[in-house]
Amino acid sequence: MTHAVEIRDLHKQFGDNLVLKGIDFTVEPGQVVCVIGPSGSGKSTLLRCVNLLEEPTKGKVFVNGAELTDPDADIDAARRHVGMVFQQFNLFPHLSALRNVMIAQQRVLKRGAKEAEIVARENLEKVGVGDKWNSYPGQLSGGQQQRVAIARALAMNPDLMLFDEPTSALDPELVGDVLTVMRKLAEEGMTMLVVTHEMGFAREVADRVVFMDGGVIVEDGPPSQVIGDPRQERTRSFLRRVLHPEG
Amino acid sequence: MTDTPTAAAEPARSGLSPRQRRRISLGVQTVVGIIVVIAVILLADWPTIVNVFLNRDVAALMIPELFTVALKNTLIYTVSGYLLGFVLGLVLALMRLSSLAPYRAVALVYIEIFRGLPALIIFLLLGFGLPIAFPGFKLPGQEYGTVALALGLVAAAYMAESFRAGIQAVPKGQMEAARSLGMKPGRAMVSIILPQAIRIVTPPLTNELILLFKDSSLVFTLGVTAATTELTKFGQDLTVDQANSTPLIVAGATYLLLTVPLGIVVRRLEARQRRDR
Numbered sequence: 001m002t003h004a005v006e007i008r009d010l011h012k013q014f015g016d017n018l019v020l021k022g023i024d025f026t027v028e029p030g031q032v033v034c035v036i037g038p039s040g041s042g043k044s045t046l047l048r049c050v051n052l053l054e055e056p057t058k059g060k061v062f063v064n065g066a067e068l069t070d071p072d073a074d075i076d077a078a079r080r081h082v083g084m085v086f087q088q089f090n091l092f093p094h095l096s097a098l099r100n101v102m103i104a105q106q107r108v109l110k111r112g113a114k115e116a117e118i119v120a121r122e123n124l125e126k127v128g129v130g131d132k133w134n135s136y137p138g139q140l141s142g143g144q145q146q147r148v149a150i151a152r153a154l155a156m157n158p159d160l161m162l163f164d165e166p167t168s169a170l171d172p173e174l175v176g177d178v179l180t181v182m183r184k185l186a187e188e189g190m191t192m193l194v195v196t197h198e199m200g201f202a203r204e205v206a207d208r209v210v211f212m213d214g215g216v217i218v219e220d221g222p223p224s225q226v227i228g229d230p231r232q233e234r235t236r237s238f239l240r241r242v243l244h245p246e247g
Numbered sequence: 248m249t250d251t252p253t254a255a256a257e258p259a260r261s262g263l264s265p266r267q268r269r270r271i272s273l274g275v276q277t278v279v280g281i282i283v284v285i286a287v288i289l290l291a292d293w294p295t296i297v298n299v300f301l302n303r304d305v306a307a308l309m310i311p312e313l314f315t316v317a318l319k320n321t322l323i324y325t326v327s328g329y330l331l332g333f334v335l336g337l338v339l340a341l342m343r344l345s346s347l348a349p350y351r352a353v354a355l356v357y358i359e360i361f362r363g364l365p366a367l368i369i370f371l372l373l374g375f376g377l378p379i380a381f382p383g384f385k386l387p388g389q390e391y392g393t394v395a396l397a398l399g400l401v402a403a404a405y406m407a408e409s410f411r412a413g414i415q416a417v418p419k420g421q422m423e424a425a426r427s428l429g430m431k432p433g434r435a436m437v438s439i440i441l442p443q444a445i446r447i448v449t450p451p452l453t454n455e456l457i458l459l460f461k462d463s464s465l466v467f468t469l470g471v472t473a474a475t476t477e478l479t480k481f482g483q484d485l486t487v488d489q490a491n492s493t494p495l496i497v498a499g500a501t502y503l504l505l506t507v508p509l510g511i512v513v514r515r516l517e518a519r520q521r522r523d524r
C-alpha cells in the first residue's frame with residue numbers, strides 16, 4: 001500500500017537557520033496525524049514542505065507515491081489533490097464566499113459554473129456556513145472565514161488535507177465550530193495532517209501524534225502515549241507548559 | 248527652550264491671556280481680508296475685465312465646436328493614451344517583478360527614462376524625430392496614433408510603478424492560497440492577485456487619468472488641423488483670432504468640468520479604502 005505522505009531525511013534551511021534537521025515520517029491513507037511542539041520547532045515548515053510551499057533544502061517528499069521533490073514533477077497537478085488550510089484563512093477578499101469556493105474548481109479543474117456552484121454550495125453547507133454564500137470574507141467572523149476556507153479546499157476533492165494551526169488566529173469562542181468541522185472530516189475518513197496547539201483535539205481525534213522540537217521529531221505514536229504517557233523528557237516538559245500554564 | 252515653561256506659566260507678561268491674543272490676531276486677519284476685497288472691487292476696471300475674460304459673444308462663437316470637436320478630440324487622445332499606458336504599464340510592472348534579471352533591468356530603465364523626461368520631448372521626438380529617422384513610416388491613425396503612443400509611453404512609466412506597488416501590497420498568503428489550490432503562477436496572478444492590486448491602486452490610476460487629460464494639450468506641438476484640434480489649441484486659436492481671452496477661460500473651465508468630478512471620485516475611493524482597512 002502506498003503511503004498518503006512519505007517524508008525521507010527532510011532538511012530545510014532559511015539562510016543560516018536550519019529549521020528542519022532530518023525528518024522521516026509517513027501518514028497512511030485515512031489517518032489523522034497531529035503535529036505538536038513549541039513555536040519555532042519547525043512544525044509549520046514541515047507542513048508547508050508537504051505541498052512544496054517551501055522548497056526542501058534536502059530530502060524527499062512523496063504524496064500518494066509520487067515524488068514532489070523530483071525536479072520534473074508537476075507540482076500544480078500534485079497540489080490539486082492536497083488541500084491546505086492556513087492560520088490566517090487567506091480567503092480571497094475580492095470574492096464572495098461562494099466564488100471563493102468556486103474559482104479554483106473553474107480555473108484549475110475546468111468545471112463549468114453550474115457544477116462548480118453545486119459543489120461549492122454542498123461544501124459550504126457541510127461546514128455550516130451555507131447561508132453565508134453571498135457574504136464577502138470581510139463580513140464574516142474568523143470562525144466562519146476558516147470554515148469557508150475548509151470548504152474551498154474540500155471542493156477540489158483532495159485525498160489529503162493539511163491544516164496549519166487552523167484555530168490559532170480565532171477568538172476562543174469560535175474555535176469549537178472549526179474543530180467540530182475537522183472532527184467530522186476525520187470521521188468521514190479524510191487523511192489529515194494537522195499542526196495544532198489544541199491538545200484536546202489531538203488526544204480525541206488523532207490516530208497519531210508527532211511531537212517536534214528543534215527541527216527534529218522527538219516522539220511519534222498514538223495520543224495515549226505521546227500526550228498521555230510521554231517517554232521523552234522534552235515532550236513531558238512541553239506538555240506540562242501547555243496543559244498547566246499556571247503551574 | 249528654557250523659557251518655554253516660564254512663558255506657559257506666566258501668560259500675563261503682556262497683560263493678555265493666550266486666548267485673548269488669538270482673538271485679536273483673528274480679528275486683524277479678518278479686517279485685512281475685508282479691506283483687500285473692497286479695494287479690489289472698487290479699483291478694478293470691471294467692464295474691461297468682463298469684456299476680455301468673460302465675453303458672452305466670443306464664448307458663443309465656440310459653440311458647438313467646443314464640445315463636438317475640441318472636447319471630443321481631447322477625450323479620444325486621453326482615453327487612447329490611457330488604455331495604451333494601462334496595458335504597457337501592467338506589462339512593465341510584471342517585468343519589474345519577474346524572476347528574470349534582464350526583464351527587471353529593461354523595465355527599470357524604461358521607467359526611469361520615461362518618468363524622467365518631459366512629456367513635451369516625447370511628443371517632439373515622436374512627431375518629428377520618427378518621420379525623419381524612418382522616412383515613409385507612419386503610425387496608424389495619423390495624429391491620433393502619435394498622440395496615443397506619446398501619452399501612452401509616458402503614462403505607462405507612472406502606471407507601472409503604481410501597479411508594482413499594488414501587486415506588492417497584496418498579502419503573500421493570497422499567492423500561497425492560490426498555489427495550494429493548484430493554480431499556476433500566471434493563473435493566480437490574473438485571477439487572484441491583479442484584481443486585488445488594481446483595486447488598491449485605483450486612486451493613483453485615476454489621478455493619472457487627470458494628468459493625461461491635461462497632457463493631451465501637448466498635441467499642439469504636432470500641428471493639429473481644425474478637425475484634430477483639442478481644447479487648449481482650440482481656445483488659443485480663437486483667443487488670437489478674436490483678440491480676447493474668453494476662449495482660453497472657457498477651454499480651461501471645460502477641463503475643470505471633468506477633472507473636478509474625477510478628483511471628487513478619487514477622494515471618495517481613498518476614503519472608502521481607509522474605512523475598509
